[in-house]
Amino acid sequence: xxxxxxxxxxxxxxxxxxxxxxxxxxxxxxxxxxxxxxxxxxxxxxxxxxxxxxxxxxxxxxxxxxxxxxxxxxxxxxxxxxxxxxxxxxxxxxxxxxxxxxxxxxxxxxxxxxxxxxxxxxxxxxxxxxxxxxxxxxxxxxxxxxxxxxxxxxxxxxx
Amino acid sequence: xxxxxxxxxxxxxxxxxxxxxxxxxxxxxxxxxxxxxxxxxxxxxxxxxxxxxxxxxxxxxxxxxxxxxxxxxxxxxxxxxxxxxxxxxxxxxxxxxxxxxxxxxxxxxxxxxxxxxxxxxxxxxxxxxxxxxxxxxxxxxxxxxxxxxxxxxxxxxxx
Numbered sequence: 051x052x053x054x055x056x057x058x059x060x061x062x063x064x065x066x067x068x069x070x071x072x073x074x075x076x077x078x079x080x081x082x083x084x085x086x087x088x089x090x091x092x093x094x095x096x097x098x099x100x101x102x103x104x105x106x107x108x109x110x111x112x113x114x115x116x117x118x119x120x121x122x123x124x125x126x127x128x129x130x131x132x133x134x135x136x137x138x139x140x141x142x143x144x145x146x147x148x149x150x151x152x153x154x155x156x157x158x159x160x161x162x163x164x165x166x167x168x169x170x171x172x173x174x175x176x177x178x179x180x181x182x183x184x185x186x187x188x189x190x191x192x193x194x195x196x197x198x199x200x201x202x203x204x205x206x207x208x209x
Numbered sequence: 210x211x212x213x214x215x216x217x218x219x220x221x222x223x224x225x226x227x228x229x230x231x232x233x234x235x236x237x238x239x240x241x242x243x244x245x246x247x248x249x250x251x252x253x254x255x256x257x258x259x260x261x262x263x264x265x266x267x268x269x270x271x272x273x274x275x276x277x278x279x280x281x282x283x284x285x286x287x288x289x290x291x292x293x294x295x296x297x298x299x300x301x302x303x304x305x306x307x308x309x310x311x312x313x314x315x316x317x318x319x320x321x322x323x324x325x326x327x328x329x330x331x332x333x334x335x336x337x338x339x340x341x342x343x344x345x346x347x348x349x350x351x352x353x354x355x356x357x358x359x360x361x362x363x364x365x366x367x368x
Contacts, residue, residue, distance in 0.1 A: 146315065148305050156305065158319070163358065164365065165322040199322065206323065206365050 061183040067093050070137060071189035072182070075100075075130035099123060100185050102178025116153040116175040124149075124177050128157050131167065131192045135159070138193070139200060141207055149174065159196055163209040166196035220342040226252050229296060230348035231341070234259075234289035258282060259344045261337025275312045275334040283308075283336050287316050290326065290351045294318070297352070298359060300366055308333065318355055323365040325355035 066072055076093040083089070088096060100123065102110075116124075125147050132143035141161050149155035153174035159167040169192075179185040200207045225231055235252040242248070247255060259282065261269075275283075284306055291302035300320050308314035312333035318326040328351075338344040359366045 146305060146307050146317065148307055158305065158317075160317070160324050160327075163324040163327075163362070165319050165324060168319075168322075203322070203362075203365050203368075206362055209362075 061186060063094060063182045066182040066186035069186045069190050070134040071130055071193050072097065072186045074133040074137065075126065075185075075189065078126050078130055078133065094182060097182060097185065100127070100179055101181060102176070103180060107176065107178065110176050114153070114175040115151055116149075116177075120175055120177060121149060124157075124171065124174050127177075127189065128159065128167075128192075131189055131196065132159050134189070134193045135161070135166070135196050135200075139197065141200070143196065147171070161196075161200055161207040164199060164203050164206040166199040166207070167192060220345060222253060222341045225341040225345035228345045228349050229293045230289055230352050231256070231345045233292040233296065234285065234344075234348065237285050237289055237292065253341060256341060256344065259286070259338055260340060261335070262339060266335065266337065269335050271332075273312070273334040274310055275308075275336075279334055279336065280308060283316075283330065283333055286336075286348065287318065287326075287351075290348055290355065291318050293348070293352045294320070294325070294355050294359075298356065300359065302355065306330070320355075320359055320366040322368040323358065323362050325358040325366070326351060 061069075067076075072093070076096055079096045080088065099119075125145070128145040128147060132145045135141075135143040139161075143159050143161045143166065145157060145159045147155065147157040149171065154170075154172040155174075157167075157169050157171055158165050179188060220228075226235075231252070235255055238255045239247065258278075284304070287304040287306060291304045294300075294302040298320075302318050302320045302325065304316060304318045306314065306316040308330060313329075313331040314333075316326075316328050316330055317324050338347060
C-alpha cells in the first residue's frame with residue numbers, strides 16, 4: 051500500500067506547476083487580481099487554498115454548507131479544465147455548475163453540442179487535494195477524459 | 210400584422226392543454242401537491258402563473274431580481290421540455306440551469322452526451338407568456354428542436 055502510494059506520486063511540485071491544467075488554474079486565479087497585488091506571489095501560494103492536508107481535512111466537519119469562496123474555488127477548478135482543454139484543442143469548452151446550497155450538485159463541461167465531462171458533486175465544503183501534485187493529477191485526468199470524448203465525437207464537438 | 214397574429218394563433222386553450230409539453234408541465238406542478246389540495250383544480254388554473262398578460266407585464270419593472278417562485282417556474286418549464294422529450298423518445302433528458310441572482314444565466318438540456326437544447330436566459334423576473342396557447346407553442350417548439358438534435362446525433366444521445 052505504501053509502495054503503491056509512492057509509485058503513484060510521480061510528480062513533484064515543479065512538475066505539477068508546469069502542467070497545462072495548473073497553468074490554466076493559476077491564470078484564472080490571477081485574472082481576479084485586478085490591482086496586481088499578487089504579482090510577486092508564486093503560483094504555488096495562489097493555489098494553496100486547493101491543498102487540504104489530511105490534518106486540515108480532519109478539522110472540517112463531515113456535513114456542512116460550502117461558503118461562497120469554496121464554491122468559487124470548485125467552479126474555477128472546472129473552468130480551468132475547460133480552459134486547458136480550449137488551449138489544447140482550440141475549441142471553446144464551457145463549464146456549467148449547478149449546486150445546491152448544501153454542497154451537492156452537478157457540473158458538466160460542453161464543447162459545441164457535446165458533453166465532454168459530467169460529474170456529480172458532493173461534500174463541496176470538503177473539496178481539496180492532499181498536495182499540488184494531487185491537484186494537478188486530478189485536473190489533468192479530467193482534461194484527458196474530456197479530450198478523449200472530443201476525439202470520439204469530433205463533429206458534435208464542433209457543432 | 211393583425212391578420213398574421215390571428216393566423217398564428219391556431220391553438221385554443223383546450224388544444225394547448227392537450228399538448229405533450231403542457232401535460233408534462235402540469236404533471237410536474239401536480240408532483241408538488243403532496244396533500245392533494247389541488248386535485249380539484251383544473252390544469253389551466255395550475256398553469257395560470259405562466260400566463261402574464263400584456264397588462265400584467267407592464268406592471269413588472271424592467272429590471273428586477275426574480276424571486277424563488279419565479280426561478281422555480283422557469284426551471285419547471287425546462288424540466289417539462291425534458292420530460293415531454295423523455296416521454297416521446299424514451300431517452301432521459303436532463304435539464305441544467307445556472308442562474309445569476311439578477312435573473313440572467315443559461316439553461317441546457319442534455320440526453321446522453323448530447324446537448325439537445327441550449328438557451329441564454331435573461332429577465333427571468335419577466336418570464337411568462339401571453340396565453341396558455343403561447344406557453345404551449347413555446348414549449349412544444351423547444352421539444353421539437355431538441356428532438357431534431359437527437360435525430361441528428363442519435364448515437365451521442367444514447368452514449
